[in-house]
Amino acid sequence: MARGKADSAFFDTGGKKISRQVVLPFRKSLEISIKSIRVRFFRSMITVIGLILAVAFLGFVLAGAEVASGLLHSGDPELRSVLIKSGYDLPAEPPQDGDGRVLPESVGTGAKERWIVILSLLVCTVGIVNAQLMAVTERFREIGTMKCLGALDSFVLRLFLLEAGMQGLAGAIIGAVFGAVAALLAGLFRFGAAALVWLPTGGVALAVGVAVVVGFVLSLVGVVYPAVVAARMRPVEAMRVQE
Amino acid sequence: MDTGHNIVRVSEVTRTFRLGAQMVQALKGVDLSIQSGEYLSIMGPSGSGKSTLFNMIGGLDKPSSGKVYIDEVDIAQLDAYELAWLRNRKIGYIFQTFNLIQVMTALENVTLPMIFAGMSNDESVEKGLELLGLVGLRERHAHKPNELSGGQQQRVAIARSLANTPAIILADEPTGNLDLTTGEEIIALLKHLSSERGVTVISATHDHKMLAVSDRVVWIRDGRIDKIESRDQLNISVGTISSKDA
Numbered sequence: 001m002a003r004g005k006a007d008s009a010f011f012d013t014g015g016k017k018i019s020r021q022v023v024l025p026f027r028k029s030l031e032i033s034i035k036s037i038r039v040r041f042f043r044s045m046i047t048v049i050g051l052i053l054a055v056a057f058l059g060f061v062l063a064g065a066e067v068a069s070g071l072l073h074s075g076d077p078e079l080r081s082v083l084i085k086s087g088y089d090l091p092a093e094p095p096q097d098g099d100g101r102v103l104p105e106s107v108g109t110g111a112k113e114r115w116i117v118i119l120s121l122l123v124c125t126v127g128i129v130n131a132q133l134m135a136v137t138e139r140f141r142e143i144g145t146m147k148c149l150g151a152l153d154s155f156v157l158r159l160f161l162l163e164a165g166m167q168g169l170a171g172a173i174i175g176a177v178f179g180a181v182a183a184l185l186a187g188l189f190r191f192g193a194a195a196l197v198w199l200p201t202g203g204v205a206l207a208v209g210v211a212v213v214v215g216f217v218l219s220l221v222g223v224v225y226p227a228v229v230a231a232r233m234r235p236v237e238a239m240r241v242q243e
Numbered sequence: 244m245d246t247g248h249n250i251v252r253v254s255e256v257t258r259t260f261r262l263g264a265q266m267v268q269a270l271k272g273v274d275l276s277i278q279s280g281e282y283l284s285i286m287g288p289s290g291s292g293k294s295t296l297f298n299m300i301g302g303l304d305k306p307s308s309g310k311v312y313i314d315e316v317d318i319a320q321l322d323a324y325e326l327a328w329l330r331n332r333k334i335g336y337i338f339q340t341f342n343l344i345q346v347m348t349a350l351e352n353v354t355l356p357m358i359f360a361g362m363s364n365d366e367s368v369e370k371g372l373e374l375l376g377l378v379g380l381r382e383r384h385a386h387k388p389n390e391l392s393g394g395q396q397q398r399v400a401i402a403r404s405l406a407n408t409p410a411i412i413l414a415d416e417p418t419g420n421l422d423l424t425t426g427e428e429i430i431a432l433l434k435h436l437s438s439e440r441g442v443t444v445i446s447a448t449h450d451h452k453m454l455a456v457s458d459r460v461v462w463i464r465d466g467r468i469d470k471i472e473s474r475d476q477l478n479i480s481v482g483t484i485s486s487k488d489a
């Protein structure tokens with residue numbers, strides 16, 4: 001005597017589509033994720049510190065290259081020799097073409113430096129995945145409970161992405177600014193006031209921007225796997241885990 | 244109270260867990276019909292399969308074989324949205340371990356299911372406070388679970404289970420972590436909900452205080468239904484084996 005949903009008054013949703021009957025408004029998800037971050041501030045800090053350091057390093061390298069490139073493009077031969085002395089790989093004289101015109105050149109970041117940056121970002125991503133896996137595991141019971149209350153997989157996923165996104169953005173901004181300031185101070189220390197006089201501000205801003213975006217994207221990449229695992233769990237599985 | 248129709252029907256349900264190479268059969272074929280408005284207790288020793296059955300009825304886990312019908316609709320046929328809707332609107336869950344969300348206040352815990360149901364903020368706060376009032380905790384609404392006693396947490400959980408006026412309340416050992424008097428209060432509260440509001444209460448327990456308020460008691464032993472007793476049978480004698488009135 002089984003029957004379909006259509007015949008059942010119990011399953012009557014008042015004519016509305018059932019996929020619209022269970023909701024989590026964006027403002028509310030934002031509120032919940034901000035609250036979670038606040039309550040678990042210490043845990044969030046641990047997750048974010050690795051990111052801050054890696055992004056700071058990236059910002060430092062990128063902004064440092066900007067400082068050097070400002071000095072190079074000043075055209076002052078003395079600054080050029082200082083650059084060469086401090087390890088930049090440049091010919092003693094600016095390269096010229098056959099007619100004696102100066103060819104454009106750039107300092108760029110050294111190949112070795114680039115590898116170190118890439119490695120540090122990789123390590124940082126692994127660190128984020130690890131920290132997020134732990135953070136998500138700690139919250140299995142909470143996730144299971146939310147599902148019992150009617151949360152869809154997408155709610156759980158959204159909450160974790162929002163949390164990681166906000167943490168990532170904050171960490172990346174702090175790290176990038178920190179790294180750029182350190183690069184400017186280092187430039188000031190090595191090259192004196194000339195480092196600031198010839199500083200291409202647009203270039204430095206771009207360097208900070210790039211570092212922020214890279215950090216933000218990495219923190220989202222790092223949370224996707226743990227969040228998907230968490231969102232897909234059956235409520236019972238999630239709740240069996242002891243806190 | 245509309246009685247007489249099956250709000251829950253469990254048909255030949257088995258559930259097998261795989262533990263490494265070993266198979267554990269927690270349910271070995273359970274048939275059970277539960278009527279709308281009934282207060283039903285599931286009794287049995289530890290490990291007999293009460294929680295497993297509870298999870299099947301609540302749509303929190305899937306049977307290995309057999310079917311679970313809610314209002315004669317096979318819940319295996321519900322999609323993710325319908326299942327979420329069922330958990331959100333029609334069933335209220337109460338757990339032995341309370342399962343409140345630790346980072347949220349009592350009020351936020353109670354209003355969360357209403358938010359999922361699309362209720363506005365003001366409306367949900369008003370109803371949340373009213374429900375907390377019903378369980379006697381209105382003035383504690385701003386407290387986090389870890390600032391409340393076990394009994395108070397369980398009362399918050401009961402308030403939360405009522406958020407969207409469900410037709411069924413499923414309680415897995417609601418008094419398991421509580422002392423005698425607090426346990427009695429919780430039982431009285433559940434009984435009140437059942438008789439005043441016509442809510443179907445299904446409770447897994449090994450608390451004998453539950454017997455007195457139950458309309459029927461299902462005894463489970465080793466993954467099978469041992470016997471089902473209705474209230475008058477309970478009053479007359481304990482140990483009468485009766486077959487279920489299917």
Ligand SMILES: Nc1ncnc2c1ncn2[C@@H]1O[C@H](COP(=O)(O)OP(=O)(O)OP(=O)(O)O)[C@@H](O)[C@H]1O
Nearest residue numbers: 260261262267269288289290291292293294295296
């Ligand atoms: N997820 C699982 N994996 C493996 N075995 C399980 C799982 N869940 C339950 N079991 C097994 O199924 C049997 C029944 O367990 P269940 O939790 O339903 O018992 P119970 O009657 O609720 O006991 P209690 O009164 O102690 O809560 C037990 O032998 C248990 O070990």
Ligand SMILES: [Mg+2]
Nearest residue numbers: 293294295415
């Ligand atoms: Mg149990």
